[in-house]
Amino acid sequence: MDCLFCRIVAGEIPATVVHETETTLAFRDIAPQAPTHVVLVPKTHTPHAVALAEDAQLLADLFAAAGEVAKAEGVAESGYRLLFNTGADAGQTVFHAHLHVLGGKQLGPLA
Ligand code: 5GP
Ligand code: ZN
Numbered sequence: 001m002d003c004l005f006c007r008i009v010a011g012e013i014p015a016t017v018v019h020e021t022e023t024t025l026a027f028r029d030i031a032p033q034a035p036t037h038v039v040l041v042p043k044t045h046t047p048h049a050v051a052l053a054e055d056a057q058l059l060a061d062l063f064a065a066a067g068e069v070a071k072a073e074g075v076a077e078s079g080y081r082l083l084f085n086t087g088a089d090a091g092q093t094v095f096h097a098h099l100h101v102l103g104g105k106q107l108g109p110l111a
Contacts, residue, residue, distance in 0.1 A: 005041045005096035019072060023058055024065040026101070035104025036073040036080065040065055046097040049084035066101055075103030 007013045008027060015027035018038055029037040042058050052059045070076040080103030085092040 003045055003096050004094050005039075005098060006045050009041065009043050019065055019069050021061060021065055023061045026065060026069050029100070034102040034107065036075050036102060038069050038073065038101040040069060040099040040101055041096060047095050048086045048092065049097045049099070050086060052097055062099055066099055069101050070103065073101070073103065079103060081107050 004013065008015045009025050015030075017025060017027045019026040019040075023043055024040060025043055026038050026040040029039050040062060042052065042055075042062060044058070046052055046055075046058075052062070066082055067076070070080050073080075080101055083100040083102065084097070085100070
């Protein structure tokens with residue numbers, strides 16, 4: 001298995017897990033860009049976010065989990081950013097779909 005996030009899901013690479021469901025895993029980003037920076041992934045390998053369209057339930061699971069993460073991180077009221085980098089120009093570096101949950105400060109413009 002050469003996918004970093006599949007290896008984290010499998011427990012082969014340690015990560016600070018903050019939320020887990022049957023289909024999703026959320027863990028702290030190793031290089032946080034905000035006080036809250038959680039990476040939320042589907043447990044099944046999916047190369048990028050748009051490929052999740054093939055599984056509407058999984059997409060719903062991810063967004064439900066994002067809401068739970070935001071609540072647990074204490075940013076549900078103050079606001080947070082949900083971000084999928086998709087492809088090289090967007091800065092995607094890990095080609096296993098993942099939703100960034102960013103918050104805990106006033107976030108800057110996107111680009
Ligand atoms: P991307 O740039 O592909 O949208 O996001 C990949 C994210 O994964 C980056 O924010 C990066 O800091 C994070 N990351 C890369 N390697 C690891 C790791 O081994 N553990 C954790 N927890 N995060 C990682
Ligand atoms: Zn993967």
